Amino acid sequence: METYTAMRHFADSWGLLAMTIFFVGVVLFTFRPGARKAAENAAEIPLKED
Template identity: 70%
Template sequence: METYTAMRHFADSWGLVFMLAVFCGVILFTLRPGGKKAADEASQIPLKED
């Protein structure tokens, strides 16, 4: 039972920090300069005929 409590405390504190960092990283990656061109190209992939 002690292991569960320790893991729960770890997840409550550092898990939240990790998820916040991942969220901010995804937002920054999406809004980076040049991101619009890459997103436009990726959106056209299903429409291309090989």
């Protein structure tokens, strides 16, 4: 039972902080300058002829 309590406290504090930092990082990566062109190029890959 003590392990559960320790893991619960960890998840409530540092786990939440880690997930928040990860989410912010993904959002910043997605909306960085130049991301639109890279996404458009990736979307056109299936339509390109061999």
